[in-house]
Amino acid sequence: MFLLFLLVLFSFCNSTTDKEPPTNIEKEVTELICSRVLKSGENLDFILQEMALGNNERYKVTQSLKEYLDMKTCMPGDSIILTKDVLGNFKRFEYVKNTFLRFTVSKIDTCYEAEKIEIPPSIAVSCIRGVISSSLYESLLDIGESPEVVFDFADIFAWVIDFLTEVQKGDTFEIIVEREFYRNIYVRNNKIIAASYRGEIGTYYAFYFMDPDGREDYYDENGNSLRKQLLKTPLQYRRVSSYFSLRRLHPILKIRRPHYGVDFAAPRGTPVSSVGDGHIVFAGWKGGYGKLIIVNHPNSFKTYYGHLSRIKKGIVNGVKVTQGEVIGYVGSTGLSTGPHLHFGIKKYGKWLNPLKVDLPPAEPVNEKYRELYMEEMDAIRGAVFGKMVKTME
Numbered sequence: 043m044f045l046l047f048l049l050v051l052f053s054f055c056n057s058t059t060d061k062e063p064p065t066n067i068e069k070e071v072t073e074l075i076c077s078r079v080l081k082s083g084e085n086l087d088f089i090l091q092e093m094a095l096g097n098n099e100r101y102k103v104t105q106s107l108k109e110y111l112d113m114k115t116c117m118p119g120d121s122i123i124l125t126k127d128v129l130g131n132f133k134r135f136e137y138v139k140n141t142f143l144r145f146t147v148s149k150i151d152t153c154y155e156a157e158k159i160e161i162p163p164s165i166a167v168s169c170i171r172g173v174i175s176s177s178l179y180e181s182l183l184d185i186g187e188s189p190e191v192v193f194d195f196a197d198i199f200a201w202v203i204d205f206l207t208e209v210q211k212g213d214t215f216e217i218i219v220e221r222e223f224y225r226n227i228y229v230r231n232n233k234i235i236a237a238s239y240r241g242e243i244g245t246y247y248a249f250y251f252m253d254p255d256g257r258e259d260y261y262d263e264n265g266n267s268l269r270k271q272l273l274k275t276p277l278q279y280r281r282v283s284s285y286f287s288l289r290r291l292h293p294i295l296k297i298r299r300p301h302y303g304v305d306f307a308a309p310r311g312t313p314v315s316s317v318g319d320g321h322i323v324f325a326g327w328k329g330g331y332g333k334l335i336i337v338n339h340p341n342s343f344k345t346y347y348g349h350l351s352r353i354k355k356g357i358v359n360g361v362k363v364t365q366g367e368v369i370g371y372v373g374s375t376g377l378s379t380g381p382h383l384h385f386g387i388k389k390y391g392k393w394l395n396p397l398k399v400d401l402p403p404a405e406p407v408n409e410k411y412r413e414l415y416m417e418e419m420d421a422i423r424g425a426v427f428g429k430m431v432k433t434m435e
Contacts, residue, residue, distance in 0.1 A: 073125050073126070073127060073128075073133065074125070074126045074127070074128060074130070075123065075124070075125050075126075076093045076123070076124045076126075077121065077122065077123045077124070078092070078093070078121070078122050079118075079119060079120070079121055079122075080116060080117070080118055080119065080120045080121070080122060081118055082118045084118075085113070085116065086104060086113060086116055086122070086137070087100055087104065089122050090103065090104075090122075090124070093122075093124045094130070095124065095132065099132050102147075102154045103132075103135050103147050103154065105154075106147045106154045106155065106156035107137070107145055107147060107156050109156060110145050110156055110157070110158040111137060111145045111158075115139075116137075120137065120138060120139055121136075121137075121138040122135075122136070122137055122138075123135070123136040123138065124136075132149055133148070133149060134146065134147070134148045134149070135147040135148075141161075141163075141224050141229060142160060142161050142162065142163055142224065143158075143159070143160055143161075144159050145157070145158055145159070146159060161224070163222040163223060163224055163229060164222070164223045164224075164226075165220050165221070165222060165223075165232065166220070166221050166223060167218060167219070167220055167221075167235070168218070168219050168220075168221050169216070169217070169218055170182075170185070170187060170191070170215075170216070170217040170218075170219065171214070171215065171216045171217075172184075172185050172214070172215055173212060173213070173214050174209055174210065174211055174212060174213040174214070174215070174241070175211060176211070177205075177209060178192060178195070178196065178205050178209055178215070179192050181215075182195070188231070190231055191217065191219065191231060191234075194219075194231075194233075194234050195215070195217055195234060195237055198234060198237055198248045198260050198268060199237070199239060199246060199248065199268065200274075201268055201269055201270045201274075202246055202268060203239060203243065203246065208241075208243045209241070210241050210242050210243075212241070213239065213240060213241030213242070214239075214240045214241070215237070215238065215239050215240070216237065216238045217234055217236075217237045218234065218235050218236040218237065218422065219231055219232070219233070219234045219235070220232035220233055220234075220235060233250060234248075234250065235249075235250045235422070236248065236249050236250065236422045236423075246262070247262055247263045247423070248260045248261070248262065248268055249261055249262075249263075249415075249418070249419045249422060249423075251407065251415050251418065251419070253407070253408055253411040253414070253415075254411065254414075255408070255411075257408065259404065259405075261406065261407055261415065261419075263419060263423065265406050265407035265412055265415055265416065265419075266403060266406045266407075267403055267404035267405060267406055267407075269365075269403070269404040270401040270402065270403055270404060271318050271319075271339065271340065271341065271343070271401055271402045271403065271404050272317040272318040272339065272343060272345070272365075272387075272401050273315070273317040273318065273365060273366065274317075274401075275306065275317070275385070275396075276306075276314050276315050276316065276317050276345075276347060276383065276385055277306060277308055277312055277313065277314050277315065277372065277383060303346065303348075303384050303385050303386030303387075303393075303396060304384075304385050304386075304395075304396045304397055305382045305383065305384050305385075306382060306383045306385060307380070307381070307382045308372045308381065308382060308383060309372065309381060310351055310371075310372055310373055310374065310381040311351060311371050311372060311373075312371065312372040312383075313368045313370075313371060313372075314335075314347055314350065314368065314369060314370045314371060314372060314383055315365075315366050315367060315368050315369065316337050316345070316363040316364070316365060316366070316367050316369050317337075317345055317365065318337075318339045318340075318343070318345070318365045319339065319340070319362075319363070319364050319365050320337040320338050320339040320340070320343075320345075320362075320363060321337065321338050321360060321361065321362055321363070322335065322336070322337055322357055322358060322359055322360065322361045322362075322363060322369075323336050323337065323338050323344075323359060324336035324359065325353050325357050325358055325359060326353075327375075327376075328348075328376075329376065329377075330376045330377035331346070331348035331349065331376050331384065332348060332349045332350065332373070332374075332375025332376025332377075332378060333348075333349070333350040333351070333352065333353055333370070333373065333375045333376070334346065334347065334348045334349075334350070334376075335347045335350065335353060335357060335369055335370055337363060337369075341389075341402055342389050342390050343387065343388070343389050344387070344388040344389075345385070345386065345387050345388075346384070346385065346386035346387075346388075347369065347370055347383060347384070347385060348376065348383070348384035348385075348386075349372075349373055349374055349375050349376055349378045349382060349383060349384050350370040350371060350372065350373050350375060350383070351370075351371050351372060351373025351374070351375065351381075352370065352371050352373065353369070353370045354368055354369050354370055354371070357369045357370065387399055
């Protein structure tokens with residue numbers, strides 16, 4: 043209807059030969075549609091005023107919506123569509139959160155009826171396969187995939203494959219990914235449900251599995267987690283500016299003393315993540331460390347994050363954190379010559395070199411669900427990966 047209105051309006055505006063508009067215009071134009079995208083600092087009432095909706099109708103629209111839409115969740119980028127008849131009378135209101143969720147208010151006689159409309163996306167599984175020609179990134183982009191797929195794939199195998207140094211030309215990869223569609227139009231990737239990588243370094247499989255208890259992870263063909271208990275580093279953007287040493291010359295104190303950790307140079311404000319699941323045992327100011335966070339992990343590991351510019355709100359003693367969760371931000375507090383993160387690891391009270399520590403694997407598939415996992419994994423491996431191998435050979 044909106045496109046029809048625009049076409050009719052366009053033909054009317056460009057009709058220069060008729061002094062009087064065609065008589066069929068009034069019959070075809072039965073609705074006037076206004077639409078707006080919510081901007082920062084605006085609210086729904088402000089937009090409705092701008093769309094020339096009267097006080098009484100604005101009140102009835104917002105009151106009708108209260109049952110379904112919390113006004114606090116209205117965010118910049120949401121869309122608002124208001125439909126009136128040709129006389130300017132209210133007919134329908136739409137609040138669009140995203141492709142799959144919208145809220146409507148329709149006027150039926152004298153009643154204003156609100157409705158929440160959810161359109162679940164359709165899910166399709168795509169199989170991607172390729173051969174490394176230069177790098178993993180370029181090889182996936184060359185076959186039309188997005189950087190998002192590259193990063194997700196690399197993250198899954200990050201603990202077992204170094205994609206910067208171990209990738210060789212001619213290596214092959216397979217990825218099974220869920221994709222979301224709306225009315226047969228691609229919207230986004232969901233998650234990778236299985237993947238494999240074959241090359242000179244060996245053959246690696248990854249299978250996504252969520253057990254009946256809700257625990258999810260990627261596992262190999264034997265049910266072992268592909269993750270380690272701790273991440274290699276607590277931030278993505280990094281440059282090692284000072285290594286673990288028993289006799290480092292301190293840049294400020296000008297004396298030699300042990301440096302029980304690694305310094306990662308990074309811009310001020312760079313997010314710092316906990317390298318593993320654990321509990322906060324300290325979050326505050328501690329001498330030369332400046333703002334410091336200490337996290338206790340299973341298997342007697344303890345990690346230190348120093349010189350932070352600030353500690354994330356809610357990160358206090360006793361709080362549980364998960365692997366990869368942001369806990370603070372890079373800074374230069376304490377005895378520091380510039381923005382960087384001091385990262386240290388202890389086990390059984392002894393300092394370890396973070397760049398050389400042998401990290402234990404994360405938990406494997408729960409034993410009581412192993413049979414279920416093996417059934418799902420074998421089905422995927424036989425039905426998809428087997429066919430891919432034959433095709434590529």
